[in-house]
Structures are given as structure tokens and as C-alpha cells.
Amino acid sequence: MKRSAFFISDGTGITAEALGQSLLAQFDGIEFRTITLPYIDSVEKAQGAVAQIDAAASDNGRPIVFDTVVNEDIRKVIAQSSGFNIDVFASFLKPLEQELKTHSSYTVGKSHGIQEMTRYKDRIESVNFAIDNDDGARTQQYDKADIILVGVSRCGKTPTCLYMAMQFGVRAANYPITEEDLSQDELPGILKPYQDKLFGLTIDPFQLAAIRHERRPNSRYSSLDQCSLEVRSVERMLKKAQIQKINTTTFSIEEIATRIIAARGLKREVGL
Amino acid sequence: MKRSAFFISDGTGITAEALGQSLLAQFDGIEFRTITLPYIDSVEKAQGAVAQIDAAASDNGRPIVFDTVVNEDIRKVIAQSSGFNIDVFASFLKPLEQELKTHSSYTVGKSHGIQEMTRYKDRIESVNFAIDNDDGARTQQYDKADIILVGVSRCGKTPTCLYMAMQFGVRAANYPITEEDLSQDELPGILKPYQDKLFGLTIDPFQLAAIRHERRPNSRYSSLDQCSLEVRSVERMLKKAQIQKINTTTFSIEEIATRIIAARGLKREVGL
Numbered sequence: 097m098k099r100s101a102f103f104i105s106d107g108t109g110i111t112a113e114a115l116g117q118s119l120l121a122q123f124d125g126i127e128f129r130t131i132t133l134p135y136i137d138s139v140e141k142a143q144g145a146v147a148q149i150d151a152a153a154s155d156n157g158r159p160i161v162f163d164t165v166v167n168e169d170i171r172k173v174i175a176q177s178s179g180f181n182i183d184v185f186a187s188f189l190k191p192l193e194q195e196l197k198t199h200s201s202y203t204v205g206k207s208h209g210i211q212e213m214t215r216y217k218d219r220i221e222s223v224n225f226a227i228d229n230d231d232g233a234r235t236q237q238y239d240k241a242d243i244i245l246v247g248v249s250r251c252g253k254t255p256t257c258l259y260m261a262m263q264f265g266v267r268a269a270n271y272p273i274t275e276e277d278l279s280q281d282e283l284p285g286i287l288k289p290y291q292d293k294l295f296g297l298t299i300d301p302f303q304l305a306a307i308r309h310e311r312r313p314n315s316r317y318s319s320l321d322q323c324s325l326e327v328r329s330v331e332r333m334l335k336k337a338q339i340q341k342i343n344t345t346t347f348s349i350e351e352i353a354t355r356i357i358a359a360r361g362l363k364r365e366v367g368l
Numbered sequence: 369m370k371r372s373a374f375f376i377s378d379g380t381g382i383t384a385e386a387l388g389q390s391l392l393a394q395f396d397g398i399e400f401r402t403i404t405l406p407y408i409d410s411v412e413k414a415q416g417a418v419a420q421i422d423a424a425a426s427d428n429g430r431p432i433v434f435d436t437v438v439n440e441d442i443r444k445v446i447a448q449s450s451g452f453n454i455d456v457f458a459s460f461l462k463p464l465e466q467e468l469k470t471h472s473s474y475t476v477g478k479s480h481g482i483q484e485m486t487r488y489k490d491r492i493e494s495v496n497f498a499i500d501n502d503d504g505a506r507t508q509q510y511d512k513a514d515i516i517l518v519g520v521s522r523c524g525k526t527p528t529c530l531y532m533a534m535q536f537g538v539r540a541a542n543y544p545i546t547e548e549d550l551s552q553d554e555l556p557g558i559l560k561p562y563q564d565k566l567f568g569l570t571i572d573p574f575q576l577a578a579i580r581h582e583r584r585p586n587s588r589y590s591s592l593d594q595c596s597l598e599v600r601s602v603e604r605m606l607k608k609a610q611i612q613k614i615n616t617t618t619f620s621i622e623e624i625a626t627r628i629i630a631a632r633g634l635k636r637e638v639g640l
Binding site: 099107108109110111113114115117118119122123124125126130132134135157160164166180182184185187188189191192195196198200201216219220221223224227230252254255258259262263310348349350351353354355358364366 | 371379380381382383385386387389390391394395396397398402404406407429432436438452454456457459460461463464467468470472473488491492493495496499502524526527530531534535582620621622623625626627630636638
């Protein structure tokens with residue numbers, strides 16, 4: 097039986113998951129069963145969480161507990177479980193209070209509420225922008241884009257645009273390079289006025305063929321020949337037009353998005 | 369001048385941002401200027417980061433530094449800055465090593481690489497599913513949905529579906545309740561076979577009017593009368609059909625998504 101790991105939060109649990117996972121990912125040999133318990137915002141709920149933790153002990157050892165609950169009374173309850181407790185706020189809030197010479201407000205779930213309406217609206221508008229400008233649609237809005245991703249069909253443009261919008265409030269459009277475009281060996285005319293906003297995505301043809309195969313099995317579209325041809329042509333086009341590119345093959349969407357943002361010096365809207 | 373806060377990572381910086389923000393959000397009175405430095409994966413880059421930190425000291429005090437770098441040599445360099453250092457891995461990795469009775473692998477950026485291809489593909493497929501099944505399109509795929517959000521136009525269905533897909537690999541479709549649907553006072557026929565998958569979103573009519581106003585200013589669509597009428601009718605419809613709902617007015621997309629997932633007991637695909 098796998099060893100259990102709990103991510104416990106008085107809010108969404110997203111921070112506890114992100115932190116817990118990056119720590120657990122450092123232990124190669126061990127497989128974990130992960131359980132997220134969000135909205136543990138009362139002593140009663142914390143007692144319920146403790147019961148779940150205690151029940152999850154196995155031959156492989158007691159559960160690991162990542163706790164990002166703000167309220168101290170609730171944290172004290174969780175600390176009574178039989179699990180191995182990583183108490184994030186206990187570790188860092190006190191030193192921060194000393195450094196900042198003030199008390200913290202211990203506001204439950206504050207980090208994922210709507211703190212700053214302007215930033216929040218920006219993100220939602222960016223998501224709408226990404227959808228409206230997905231797959232070459234509504235190309236008249238390219239002038240409002242922070243960045244325009246170009247690449248062959250199914251190389252990762254759409255999820256990358258959506259992630260940039262959702263996480264960082266970046267207005268990202270995308271344009272799929274089609275066979276018709278490739279016959280010209282230069283940038284499609286529609287993109288030329290926006291050359292400084294373009295960023296290329298490329299991908300290993302084998303992986304592209306596998307992805308396309310799931311969409312349209314045994315088609316010309318998903319054949320390795322076709323995928324290789326398109327990828328080579330797009331790479332040539334990007335090189336000729338001196339457009340920076342990233343190979344998405346081994347990167348997650350988070351990686352692709354943050355690398356593009358870093359490469360272009362775009363602002364990550366993550367303000368408090 | 370605002371006090372500076374740095375989020376430093378050898379990977380995307382997303383975890384450092386999430387953790388740092390939830391900690392800083394506890395200090396109400398203080399405004400921070402936040403700077404994320406991702407991909408600090410060499411001693412040279414760390415020296416560059418230190419120079420940036422040292423240059424950011426102001427009358428309001430030295431910068432706060434949240435460091436999620438895995439490699440110890442790099443962390444040692446960052447610790448030499450004049451900032452106030454919160455070293456996440458130093459705080460938690462050693463105790464975890466003792467508890468797990470093994471050494472950690474200290475793999476740079478591991479937490480946001482593609483660790484588990486199956487889970488990764490699930491997320492991308494879920495994003496594609498959300499786009500394909502957005503706004504009542506392709507309703508024939510409702511049988512494959514984990515959840516179907518229903519609500520009036522612009523109440524937050526699309527970004528919520530996309531977030532559920534991107535962050536948690538949940539297959540979320542959405543159906544906008546139109547005026548035509550509302551004239552019937554019961555669930556649209558197309559949704560009836562999927563009643564157990566439905567989840568309602570509702571919203572304060574004033575906020576809805578403000579959101580719609582940005583889309584189509586001074587239209588009937590964005591008038592408070594129309595928004596009130598639609599919201600009231602949808603709430604009545606949801607109640608009659610006994611469909612659980614959430615009011616999105618004061619919640620962020622993360623909150624809405626995680627609350628729906630918790631209410632429905634859907635699996636958060638965040639496995640290592």
C-alpha cells in the first residue's frame with residue numbers, strides 16, 4: 097500500500113498541493129497516495145480531517161501532512177493527528193511577523209479570494225480573449241494581443257494561451273500554421289504586421305503524430321510523414337522570419353507558458 | 369516606495385508565488401512590489417538574482433525572498449543576499465528525509481516537468497473537452513462530461529470549466545441558459561438526461577450587468593432589468609429541478625472550481 101500524503105487547507109488547497117507536490121517529487125523511490133482536504137475552516141472539520149489522517153496510516157508509515165491552514169486553533173487540532181506534520185504557516189508566519197514588525201491578520205482563505213478586482217477582471221478578460229482568438233479566429237484582435245503563438249495544429253498552442261491568461265493575465269492569441277500557409281515558405285500575410293508579437297511552438301513529429309492520432313486515427317493528418325513535413329516547414333519558416341521558438345515536447349503547459357513569458361519579458365500578473 | 373518581495377525558483381516559480389502570496393496576504397497594512405525570478409538554475413543566475421535583491425532594498429526595509437530552489441549550492445548563494453530569506457526546501461526537505469528514511473533527489477524543476485504522462489494527457493484532453501463543449505456547443509458529448517455547469521450568459525461558466533480542466537483534469541462542459549430556455553420554466557430538454565451531472569452557477573444581477581456592460585454597453589442584454597429577470601428565472605429553474613448551485617459573485621475562479629469539485633466529490637487529478 098502506498099504511503100499517504102494529505103494537503104490540508106482552509107481555502108482551495110491549491111497552494112498546499114503545489115508545495116507538497118514539489119517536496120514529495122524529490123523522493124523518487126516512494127509512491128504516494130495524495131488526498132486534498134480543502135475548506136478545513138473550523139475545529140470540527142479539523143477533527144474530521146484528523147480522523148481521516150489517522151485512518152490512513154499503513155505498513156509504509158504514517159501519512160505526511162502538508163498544512164496551509166491560517167488559523168492557529170485549527171492548526172493545533174491538525175497537529176494532534178498521528179501524521180507527520182509540515183505546518184507551513186507555523187514555520188514562516190512568526191519570522192515574517194518579526195521581520196515586518198506587525199501582526200498578521202490570519203484571514204482564512206485570503207490568498208485565493210478576490211483581493212484585487214482589477215487584476216481579477218484582467219485574468220477573466222484574458223481568458224475570454226484567448227478563447228475569442230483561438231485557432232486563428234477573429235484575427236482582427238491581434239493588435240490587442242500581448243503575444244501570438246504560432247505553430248502546427250495540436251502542438252500545444254491553445255492550452256498554453258489559456259494558461260498564460262488564467263494564471264498570469266497575459267492576452268495570448270494563437271494562429272495555426274496550415275498546409276496552405278506552408279506552401280508559401282514565408283509568414284502568412286495576416287501575421288506580418290505583428291511580427292514582434294509572434295512566438296513559435298514546435299514539437300517532436302513522433303509526439304505530434306501520437307497526439308493527432310488520438311484525434312483522427314489513421315488519417316493523413318496524423319501520419320508521421322505529414323507531421324514531419326509540417327514541423328520541418330514551420331521551423332524553416334520561423335527561422336527565416338527570425339521568430340523565437342520553444343520545443344514543447346518535454347515541457348508541461350506551466351513550463352511552456354512561464355518560459356515564453358520569461359523570454360519575452362511579459363509581466364506575470366500575480367500581484368497581491 | 370513599496371517593500372519588495374521576490375519569488376525565486378529553479379523552475380516555473382508558480383509554487384513560490386502561490387506560497388509567498390498566501391503568506392504576504394496575511395499582512396494587511398503592507399503593500400508589496402512582487403518580482404518573480406524563474407529558472408534560477410545555476411550559481412551564475414543566482415548571483416544575478418542576489419544583485420537584483422540587493423538593489424531592491426528601500427526605506428521600507430530589505431526585500432522578502434521566497435526561495436523554492438532545490439539545489440543547495442544555488443540556495444547558498446541566494447542566502448547571501450541582503451534580503452530576508454524564506455528558504456522553503458531548507459526548512460522542509462531535511463525533516464522529510466528523516467521521516468521518509470531516504471535522501472531526496474534534488475532534481476531541479478521536477479515538480480513542474482511532465483512527470484506522469486497519463487495524468488498530463490488527461491489534463492490536455494480535459495482542456496480540449498472544455499473548449500469543444502463550451503457554450504452549449506457539441507452537446508452530444510455531455511455523456512462524457514464529469515460535470516455540466518449551467519447558468520446565464522457571463523456568470524463565469526467558461527473560465528470555471530477551463531480551470532477545472534487545466535488544474536484538476538476534470539471534464540467540464542457548460543450550457544448557457546438562454547431566454548428561450550427560460551420561457552419554459554423547466555430544464556431544457558437537452559439537459560434532462562444528464563440531471564445528475566448538472567451544477568448551477570448564479571451571480572448577483574448588479575455584477576452580471578457590469579460584466580455584460582463591458583461586452584455590449586447600453587444593450588438590453590446588459591440592462592439590470594434583464595439581468596435580474598434572467599438570474600431570478602434560472603434560480604427558480606434550478607430549485608425546481610433540485611440542482612445544487614453556487615453564487616459566483618464574491619469568489620475567484622479557483623474558489624468556484626474547488627468548491628464545485630468538493631461538493632460533487634470529483635477527483636482532483638494532482639497525483640505525482
